[in-house]
Amino acid sequence: MPMYMVERYLPRITSDQLVAAAARAKSTTAQMTQEGTPIRYLRSIFVPGEEKCFCIFDGPSAEAVKQANERAEIPFERVVEALHISADDV
Numbered sequence: 001m002p003m004y005m006v007e008r009y010l011p012r013i014t015s016d017q018l019v020a021a022a023a024r025a026k027s028t029t030a031q032m033t034q035e036g037t038p039i040r041y042l043r044s045i046f047v048p049g050e051e052k053c054f055c056i057f058d059g060p061s062a063e064a065v066k067q068a069n070e071r072a073e074i075p076f077e078r079v080v081e082a083l084h085i086s087a088d089d090v
Contacts, residue, residue, distance in 0.1 A: 001038065001058045004065045005082040008053040008075060010046075018046055018053070021074045025055065028072040037064050056082065 010018070025041040032039050039059035046053045059065045062079045069076050 001060065003042075003082050003084055004057045004059055004062055004079050006055040006057065006065060006069060006079050007077045008055065009051060009077055010053050010075070011051045013046075013051070013053075018044070021072070022055075024072040025057075025068065025074060029057065029059075029068050032064070032068055032071070037067075039064050039068055041068075056084070 013021075022041070022044055025044075029039045029041045037060065039057060042056040042058060044053055044055040057065045057068065059068070062081065065079045066076075069079075
């Protein structure tokens with residue numbers, strides 16, 4: 001399944017708000033999977049100095065990932081396909 005990165009600008013977000021947003025992403029994607037759209041929220045990386053957050057999802061399309069974020073009411077700037085390369089892969 002393709003992987004997608006969601007880029008967010010989250011000024012003045014607290015760590016509690018960030019955790020709550022991640023929980024909404026996880027529960028929303030679980031619900032969408034039960035409804036027939038296989039999608040998973042995997043992780044987030046927040047860069048405090050830039051107030052940016054990068055979230056990783058597995059999903060069938062960028063449109064499905066956008067829909068998940070809209071349903072979870074988490075703002076985003078863009079959704080792009082991404083590749084994951086870990087230290088174990090090289």
